[in-house]
Amino acid sequence: MREGTAPTIQRLDYQQPTFWIRKVDLSFDLDPAKTIVTSKLQVERNRAMPHGPLRLHGEELNLLRVLINGAGVSFRQEGHELVIDNPPDEDFLLEIRNTICPEKNTALSGLYTSGGSFFTQCEAEGFRRITYFLDRPDVMAVYTVTLRADAAKYPVLLSNGNLTSSGSLDNGRHFAVWHDPFPKPSYLFAVVAGDLVAREQRIRTRAGKDHLLQVYVRRGDLEKTEHAMNSLIASIVWDEARFGLPLDLERFMVVGVSDFNMGAMENKGLNIFNTAALLASPATATDADFARIESIVAHEYFHNWTGNRVTCRDWFQLSLKEGLTVFRDQEFSMDMAGTPSARAVCRIQDVRQLRAMQFPEDSGAMAHPVRPDSYSEINNFYTSTVYEKGSEVVRMYQTLVGRKGFEAGMKLYFERHDGQAVTCDDFAAAIADANPGSDLATRLDSFKRWYSQAGTPRVTAHGEYDAATQAFTLRLTQQTPATPGQTDKLPQVIPVVMGLLDRHGAALPLDANGATERVLVLDQAEQTFVFNGIASEPVPSLLRGFSAPVVLNDGLSDAALLVLMRHDSDPFNRWEASQRLALNRILHALRAGQPLTLSPVFIDAMRGVLNHPELDPAFKELALTLPGEAYIAEQLDTFDPQAIHAAVMAAQTQLASALRDDWAAAFEANQVQGGYTPDPVSSGKRALANLALSMLVLDAQATGDTVWPGKAYQRFKDASNMTDRLGALSALVNANAALAAPALERFHALFKDDALVIDKWFALQARAPEAEGRVFARVKALTKHADFTLKNPNRARSLLASLCMANPAAFHRADAAGYVFWAEQVLAVDAINPQLASRVARAMDRWAALAEPYRSAAREAIARVAAKPDLSSDVREIVERALA
Numbered sequence: 054m055r056e057g058t059a060p061t062i063q064r065l066d067y068q069q070p071t072f073w074i075r076k077v078d079l080s081f082d083l084d085p086a087k088t089i090v091t092s093k094l095q096v097e098r099n100r101a102m103p104h105g106p107l108r109l110h111g112e113e114l115n116l117l118r119v120l121i122n123g124a125g126v127s128f129r130q131e132g133h134e135l136v137i138d139n140p141p142d143e144d145f146l147l148e149i150r151n152t153i154c155p156e157k158n159t160a161l162s163g164l165y166t167s168g169g170s171f172f173t174q175c176e177a178e179g180f181r182r183i184t185y186f187l188d189r190p191d192v193m194a195v196y197t198v199t200l201r202a203d204a205a206k207y208p209v210l211l212s213n214g215n216l217t218s219s220g221s222l223d224n225g226r227h228f229a230v231w232h233d234p235f236p237k238p239s240y241l242f243a244v245v246a247g248d249l250v251a252r253e254q255r256i257r258t259r260a261g262k263d264h265l266l267q268v269y270v271r272r273g274d275l276e277k278t279e280h281a282m283n284s285l286i287a288s289i290v291w292d293e294a295r296f297g298l299p300l301d302l303e304r305f306m307v308v309g310v311s312d313f314n315m316g317a318m319e320n321k322g323l324n325i326f327n328t329a330a331l332l333a334s335p336a337t338a339t340d341a342d343f344a345r346i347e348s349i350v351a352h353e354y355f356h357n358w359t360g361n362r363v364t365c366r367d368w369f370q371l372s373l374k375e376g377l378t379v380f381r382d383q384e385f386s387m388d389m390a391g392t393p394s395a396r397a398v399c400r401i402q403d404v405r406q407l408r409a410m411q412f413p414e415d416s417g418a419m420a421h422p423v424r425p426d427s428y429s430e431i432n433n434f435y436t437s438t439v440y441e442k443g444s445e446v447v448r449m450y451q452t453l454v455g456r457k458g459f460e461a462g463m464k465l466y467f468e469r470h471d472g473q474a475v476t477c478d479d480f481a482a483a484i485a486d487a488n489p490g491s492d493l494a495t496r497l498d499s500f501k502r503w504y505s506q507a508g509t510p511r512v513t514a515h516g517e518y519d520a521a522t523q524a525f526t527l528r529l530t531q532q533t534p535a536t537p538g539q540t541d542k543l544p545q546v547i548p549v550v551m552g553l554l555d556r557h558g559a560a561l562p563l564d565a566n567g568a569t570e571r572v573l574v575l576d577q578a579e580q581t582f583v584f585n586g587i588a589s590e591p592v593p594s595l596l597r598g599f600s601a602p603v604v605l606n607d608g609l610s611d612a613a614l615l616v617l618m619r620h621d622s623d624p625f626n627r628w629e630a631s632q633r634l635a636l637n638r639i640l641h642a643l644r645a646g647q648p649l650t651l652s653p654v655f656i657d658a659m660r661g662v663l664n665h666p667e668l669d670p671a672f673k674e675l676a677l678t679l680p681g682e683a684y685i686a687e688q689l690d691t692f693d694p695q696a697i698h699a700a701v702m703a704a705q706t707q708l709a710s711a712l713r714d715d716w717a718a719a720f721e722a723n724q725v726q727g728g729y730t731p732d733p734v735s736s737g738k739r740a741l742a743n744l745a746l747s748m749l750v751l752d753a754q755a756t757g758d759t760v761w762p763g764k765a766y767q768r769f770k771d772a773s774n775m776t777d778r779l780g781a782l783s784a785l786v787n788a789n790a791a792l793a794a795p796a797l798e799r800f801h802a803l804f805k806d807d808a809l810v811i812d813k814w815f816a817l818q819a820r821a822p823e824a825e826g827r828v829f830a831r832v833k834a835l836t837k838h839a840d841f842t843l844k845n846p847n848r849a850r851s852l853l854a855s856l857c858m859a860n861p862a863a864f865h866r867a868d869a870a871g872y873v874f875w876a877e878q879v880l881a882v883d884a885i886n887p888q889l890a891s892r893v894a895r896a897m898d899r900w901a902a903l904a905e906p907y908r909s910a911a912r913e914a915i916a917r918v919a920a921k922p923d924l925s926s927d928v929r930e931i932v933e934r935a936l937a
């Protein structure tokens with residue numbers, strides 16, 4: 054949509070539709086240049102609403118005709134609406150015919166072509182780019198879809214539900230008719246047509262029903278679908294076992310497409326995936342890819358209940374399905390990981406992601422509540438706040454009512470709302486009503502502030518021990534910073550899972566029953582909790598498992614953090630202590646404006662982790678990885694990306710050198726023998742070996758040693774899987790070793806025909822640690838590379854998002870060249886794909902917290918973009934919020 058001022062939609066303006074559409078009969082004559090869409094809608098007035106015209110949404114459509122009950126009718130086109138002023142009072146059949154041009158649809162919303170096949174993406178408002186409709190999630194209909202296309206070019210014709218008939222037509226064309234028995238909103242509609250092949254699996258579920266599972270991909274990609282199929286089967290089994298939610302369709306299809314704006318989409322019975330979130334083989338995908346694919350396949354499958362069977366009344370409720378479904382996929386990944394330690398690794402990774410993405414969002418120009426109050430472009434609100442913070446909110450329900458209580462709440466939610474389009478309030482009510490008298494139910498109204506208040510609450514803890522009375526008093530305070538449009542915040546309901554340790558690390562009993570862990574519910578600005586019978590001064594372990602999405606300042610000394618790091622029974626807090634030790638040093642150096650020097654105590658602590666006989670390699674890798682630069686920036690009122698980078702690099706170099714022999718031993722000790730499997734144990738070993746190798750090559754670069762770079766190159770060449778190969782290549786590139794260039798060249802030659810691997814090749818170079826502007830120059834040169842294109846979102850992101858969002862030191866330059874580049878690229882992408890452009894635009898979210906000279910230069914670049922008259926509504930909203 055190209056409009057100077059897109060209207061702002063307010064949550065509180067919600068009104069029911071004035072008409073319902075109960076049945077949809079769609080037919081497509083598919084052609085890349087001109088597809089004919091015929092839509093027959095069974096429409097009825099919504100008697101609960103006052104009489105009014107019928108207004109249908111439509112964008113980029115070429116309208117051919119409009120009939121009501123078979124006869125012509127007068128209508129007008131008003132902006133993006135088709136208006137019928139005097140529709141019949143009784144139920145009627147509305148027939149619309151229009152054409153669209155899928156091959157010119159570079160926005161990848163609606164019906165488009167990719168690699169010679171047809172695909173759709175309708176969430177949030179893509180259906181209106183296919184035909185005129187009440188394109189809003191509270192209008193749910195039963196769909197029958199007929200597809201007609203050239204049989205040779207498009208042998209596979211898919212839509213939602215069950216195939217009811219198919220056959221051949223004249224002129225080499227064929228057809229297929231699909232019927233989806235479940236009423237659904239238009240955003241869950243999907244069509245796929247092309248020359249695809251499928252991996253198939255028949256399963257019988259617990260409920261005793263037979264189902265056909267299919268994963269459709271391009272011909273050459275079939276052997277890369279095994280992991281996705283296994284993940285799908287595991288997801289089906291898990292949802293039945295954990296939540297009693299069975300698969301409700303005879304056929305469940307998953308399709309991969311190379312051009313896709315997001316990760317994947319949960320269309321009813323026909324999930325469509327970005328190939329990056331679907332295809333994996335040991336030779337081409339890393340352990341992280343395998344894990345991500347498993348969780349995204351699960352996520353989309355879980356939407357079948359949380360999203361599809363129960364959907365959202367309006368888009369402000371997006372987190373109703375997304376927060377809940379992310380929570381479910383996170384729980385699934387933890388259950389799949391198995392051991393407590395492997396579960397903790399999952400949790401740590403999720404929290405790290407939250408802190409790297411959502412915390413900055415919550416403190417930047419785009420800060421918004423989990424349930425936003427207004428938007429001008431809904432696609433801009435598929436955010437880390439709605440998804441990841443939303444998931445943390447669901448996790449807090451579970452913490453407050455317990456796992457059993459949460460399951461009971463879910464059961465009630467489906468009993469009440471199956472087949473409906475509902476709100477976050479309905480979800481909250483179901484969980485609370487299933488748990489009367491619980492810590493949640495008694496504070497439900499204040500708990501729901503998590504949906505309405507933006508910003509990350511700051512919790513401060515202060516402990517006081519009285520040896521005479523053996524009492525430990527814990528004073529907790531909370532405060533949520535102001536965010537755009539929200540200055541005054543009320544206290545949130547914050548579950549603080551906690552325990553107390555003695556100086557030697559032993560867990561102290563918190564009550565007469567000897568419990569060593571408790572959930573404190575902080576729901577006031579300030580509260581005091583007293584623990585009696587505490588024999589010696591304790592070390593508090595607070596917010597275990599990251600029990601709430603807050604920033605905790607507990608003022609613990611290094612000595613106390615060391616106790617937690619070594620002894621806490623909660624693995625999350627052990628990791629957290631290691632991060633805090635590192636963070637404290639980095640922040641100290643930054644605040645003092647001094648070069649960073651790691652203390653022997655810190656080095657010894659890290660050595661202790663690395664050489665620990667019992668800790669899992671995966672955990673060690675996480676504990677020994679320094680906090681991310683974005684997270685460090687979050688701790689400062691104003692930040693200098695170059696100073697942060699310098700401090701992190703100094704810490705890394707010192708850690709590399711001080712632990713040289715230990716890294717070498719860890720590298721040798723964590724080699725995985727035998728064939729590749731992406732299980733938590735072997736992937737943990739590979740992760741630690743790769744970290745060790747990076748450290749060793751980094752150190753070699755400083756000392757002039759050539760042995761480790763040589764070993765890394767050898768490992769790169771001989772690797773039998775992508776995790777090791779990319780790990781070795783990263784070690785060389787990140788250290789700027791002389792062997793990096795030949796390795797990169799060799800890598801490109803090896804994988805030149807595999808787009809997903811070439812994406813990694815671009816991203817790796819764009820994410821390399823900046824030094825003397827080398828990385829930035831390289832990225833600029835790579836935009837001219839024959840393989841680079843802005844048209845494919847994965848490829849565009851591999852360079853642009855990697856540089857602008859994942860590499861602060863390369864992006865934020867004193868000469869502002871990074872911002873000039875950003876502005877150029879945002880405008881160039883905006884002309885092709887507004888959704889993608891607005892993602893890249895968000896690299897500037899935190900400009901106001903930048904130190905000078907970055908701040909002024911960033912503002913100027915944003916203002917230059919905002920001054921362009923024909924921006925998409927997507928980018929316009931981002932830059933205008935940035936400047937507000």
Ligand code: ARG
Nearest residue numbers: 176177315317318319432435
């Ligand atoms: N519902 C999808 C998922 O999270 C994401 C679709 C987002 N689409 C969009 N155009 N923003 O699984």
Ligand code: ZN
Nearest residue numbers: 352356375378
């Ligand atoms: Zn989702």
